[in-house]
Amino acid sequence: MESEVSKIIITGILLVGLLAFFIIWFVIMYRRSYTRYEKEKEILQLRFQETILQTQLEIQEQTLKTISQEIHDNIGQTLSLAKLNLALEEEEQAGANIKIVSSHRLVSKAIQDLRDLSRSLNTDYVAEMGLIRSIEYELEMISKTGIMKTSLQVEGLQRRMEGQKELILFRIVQESLNNIIKHAGATTLTVAANYQPHELQIVIEDNGKGVDLSPLNENDNPGFGLGIRNMHNRARLIGAEFSMNSTIGRGTTVTIKLPVE
Amino acid sequence: MWLAKRILYLAIILLAIILARYKKKLPTNLAWVYNLLIITFGMEICAISSAYVFKNNSFIYMVFGIVQILMIYLIYSFSFISSKHRQLASICTTACLVAVVVTIFLNKAWIQVNSEGNAFKSLFVVLLCLLLFTDWLKYPRNVSIITEPMFWINTGFFLFFSINIFFWIGYNFLSKSNMAALRQLEPLQYSSNLYLYSCILYSFVIYKNKNI
Numbered sequence: 001m002e003s004e005v006s007k008i009i010i011t012g013i014l015l016v017g018l019l020a021f022f023i024i025w026f027v028i029m030y031r032r033s034y035t036r037y038e039k040e041k042e043i044l045q046l047r048f049q050e051t052i053l054q055t056q057l058e059i060q061e062q063t064l065k066t067i068s069q070e071i072h073d074n075i076g077q078t079l080s081l082a083k084l085n086l087a088l089e090e091e092e093q094a095g096a097n098i099k100i101v102s103s104h105r106l107v108s109k110a111i112q113d114l115r116d117l118s119r120s121l122n123t124d125y126v127a128e129m130g131l132i133r134s135i136e137y138e139l140e141m142i143s144k145t146g147i148m149k150t151s152l153q154v155e156g157l158q159r160r161m162e163g164q165k166e167l168i169l170f171r172i173v174q175e176s177l178n179n180i181i182k183h184a185g186a187t188t189l190t191v192a193a194n195y196q197p198h199e200l201q202i203v204i205e206d207n208g209k210g211v212d213l214s215p216l217n218e219n220d221n222p223g224f225g226l227g228i229r230n231m232h233n234r235a236r237l238i239g240a241e242f243s244m245n246s247t248i249g250r251g252t253t254v255t256i257k258l259p260v261e
Numbered sequence: 262m263w264l265a266k267r268i269l270y271l272a273i274i275l276l277a278i279i280l281a282r283y284k285k286k287l288p289t290n291l292a293w294v295y296n297l298l299i300i301t302f303g304m305e306i307c308a309i310s311s312a313y314v315f316k317n318n319s320f321i322y323m324v325f326g327i328v329q330i331l332m333i334y335l336i337y338s339f340s341f342i343s344s345k346h347r348q349l350a351s352i353c354t355t356a357c358l359v360a361v362v363v364t365i366f367l368n369k370a371w372i373q374v375n376s377e378g379n380a381f382k383s384l385f386v387v388l389l390c391l392l393l394f395t396d397w398l399k400y401p402r403n404v405s406i407i408t409e410p411m412f413w414i415n416t417g418f419f420l421f422f423s424i425n426i427f428f429w430i431g432y433n434f435l436s437k438s439n440m441a442a443l444r445q446l447e448p449l450q451y452s453s454n455l456y457l458y459s460c461i462l463y464s465f466v467i468y469k470n471k472n473i
Contacts, residue, residue, distance in 0.1 A: 005442045008431065012449045015427055019420050026394050027406060034401035 053237050057168065061123045068122035071114050079114065083107045116141050120174070123167060131166040132158060135173055135191055142177065142189065148206075149188045156195030161260060165238045169202065169258065172231045172242070176204045176254045179227060184208025184252060198261075204254040210246045267309060270455050274302045277462040284468055290339040291468065294414055294461060297332045300325070320371045326382055330357055333418070337389045340411055342400045346392045353392075357385035376433040383425035390419035410464035417460030424453040 086104040093100075119125045119137065126134045132154055139150040160166070173191065180186055186208030194201040215225070228244060231254075235242035240258040281287065281295040304325045311318040334354040341347045364378035365371075393415050397406065406412045428450045435443040 005439075005445050008442050008445050012424075012427065012446065015424065016420075016449075019423050023416055023419070026398075029398060030401060030406045033398045034404060034406075037401045 049233075050237055053233055057171075057234070057237070061167070064121040065123050068118045068125075071118040071121075076111060076114055076118070079107055079111045083111060126167055126170050127163050130160055131170055132193060134170050135193070138174060138177055139189070139191060142181065147181065148186050151188075151190050153190065153192040154195070155193070158193075158195055159260075161200070161258075165258065168234050168238050169200075169240070169256065172234055172240075172256055173202060173204060175227055175231050180204075180206045180208060180252070183211065186251065198259060200258045200260050202256045202258075205251065207251045210248045210250055210252055212248060213244060213246055264309070266451060267305065270451075270458055271302065271305055273455065273458040273462055274298055274305075277458060277465055278302060280462065280465040284465060287468070288339070290336050291410060291414075291464075293332060293336040293339065294464075297329070297336065298461065300328060300332065317372065319373055319375075323365060323371055323375060323378075326361060326375070326378060327358065330354060330361065330382055330385065333386055333389065336414075337393060340393055340415075341396050343396050346396050349392060350389055353385055353388050357381055374432070374436075376429045376436070380426055380429035380433070383422040383429060386418055386422040387426065390415050390422070394419075408467060410468045413460040413464040413467070417457040417464075421453045421457035424449055 083104065086100055086107060089100050090104060116137075120134075120141065129137065132152075136152050139152055142148065143150045161169075177189070180189055184206045186206035188207050190203075190205045192201075192203045192205070194203075213225070213228075232242045235256055235258075238258065240256055243255045244252065245255075246252040278295070278298050281291070281298065284291075287295060304321060308318040308321045308325075311321055331354070334350060337350050338347050341350065360381040361375075361378040364375055364381065368375045368377065393411075397412075403409055428446050431446050432443060435446075
């Protein structure tokens with residue numbers, strides 16, 4: 001009888017121990033499961049953001065292409081017609097009115113500027129010309145305005161990359177150049193492209209007034225540096241690394257590093 | 262002594278009821294736990310009175326057993342995320358109800374203790390607890406599970422009803438032959454009962470308008 005009682009007590013104690021062990025095991029497993037779940041969630045969120053960014057870029061590229069075609073086909077045509085009329089007028093009247101001659105020149109310049117703009121906006125031109133030629137073209141356009149001196153340095157064995165990557169890289173460079181024109185007040189601008197065996201490094205440098213980048217890290221400044229954030233996101237989309245350094249009064253340096261196969 | 266023991270765990274239930282009453286917007290699963298506590302409290306009062314007046318309270322426990330199965334099913338069905346687990350819980354509940362009703366008639370549960378029925382009920386709740394543990398592992402919701410009220414309720418049910426399976430199977434074998442051995446099991450069951458209601462009380466203490 002007593003042995004039966006002690007058996008029951010031992011079984012009871014074992015059962016409680018086993019149940020307690022099960023609960024502890026569950027808590028540990030749950031933590032692991034939660035960590036795995038969080039990682040999966042993070043990856044999904046990242047993919048979702050990338051898809052959104054990709055879609056935004058596609059829409060933007062499509063819009064730019066449409067604008068570029070409109071400039072080329074409609075406004076360009078109209079201006080060409082106006083230029084032709086002015087040329088005829090010039091020919092008909094020997095010693096033509098100075099205003100007509102001047103208008104002729106202005107219209108010619110407008111046509112050229114629009115063509116440049118159209119090319120710069122059009123995805124097909126960028127794909128056709130390649131990254132370096134497109135950057136060179138942008139720098140030429142800036143140089144022509146006389147705002148600042150520009151230079152392009154290319155080092156290493158130049159090679160073409162996937163079209164989408166080149167386009168996104170070009171848009172990042174373009175955005176940086178626009179920022180310099182709009183905000184830097186610089187007199188010189190240098191773009192250096194360095195083709196290394198496994199990496200393409202693009203450095204955009206100006207000697208402008210610089211910018212305080214500290215508000216970028218503050219959450220209460222969501223509007224600040226939207227363009228910089230966009231460039232950062234675009235770079236992430238193609239697996240590139242984007243960084244920006246600036247010192248007030250000593251210019252800004254933008255560096256993009258893209259791993260290449 | 263019997264009454265004193267009952268008063269202790271009735272006090273814990275009452276405390277949990279009072280605490281839950283003052284918590285705003287309880288999620289559905291916790292609201293059903295609250296309802297179960299009220300019914301348990303009422304049932305225990307009736308069972309104690311009946312034991313004194315009629316010397317038998319088996320009928321009250323028999324009715325409560327069925328109500329408890331349905332309420333525990335509702336608590337769990339509102340806790341699962343997976344619809345598959347919810348379906349499984351419905352199947353288990355139906356099977357358990359059928360088994361308990363059959364044992365009621367076999368054991369004349371209105372006049373004597375229905376140990377088999379209680380064992381079936383305990384097994385059913387343990388299955389629900391395991392299903393909820395699986396559900397949490399599959400769909401983790403919070404970094405720390407121990408801050409979730411439903412974790413403590415589930416742990417309480419799991420421990421209490423696991424011990425109850427052991428108790429009621431033991432009861433079935435020992436009630437006819439070895440009452441001394443059976444009495445050794447009573448403190449274990451009583452402690453698990455205290456643990457269950459302490460867990461429920463604790464879950465209402467930590468509840469902060471969360472739902473799990």
